Amino acid sequence: MTAGKMLMHAADDHLTQDNKPDTTRSDTLWSLILLESDLVEALAMFRIFGPSVDNQSHALASWWAGYRFTWWGSEADSYVSAACADVVMSICRMAAELDYKEWQTGVRQAEFELSLIQGDLPE
Secondary structure, three states, rough: OOHHHHHHHHHOOEEEOOOOOOOOOOHHHHHHHHHHHHHHHHHHHHHHHOOOOHHHHHHHHHHHHHHHHHHHHHHHHHHHHHHHHHHHHHHHHHHHOOHHHHHHHHHHHHHHHHHHHHOOOOO
C-alpha cells in the first residue's frame, strides 16, 4: 500500500460526529503508527533515490496529511492520548519534509473549506 493510500485509509478511520479522530481507541493509535511507518519508508526512499516515478504518491501523501490534520485541528494537545499526539506531530513533520509545497496546499485547501463552513471567506 502506498503512503498516500495508507494516509487516506488511516485518516478516515474512527471519526467522531464532529469530524475529529476518536483517539480514545487503541486502534486509532495503531493506524497512526502504521501511517507513520509508511511515511518513514517513503521519506527514506525519497532521500536515497530522489524524485522517482512514485513521487506523485509522495505528493498526495503530503497534501492529504496537511488537509486532514488542518481540518481536524493539528494541535497536538487536542488529542486525548499523549502517544497519539506524538505520532501525529511526527506524521506532520515527515509529510511536510517529503513535499512541503503539497503540505501547504493541503493546509490552505482545508483552511478555505473551513472558512466556507464558518461563513468567513478569505480575502
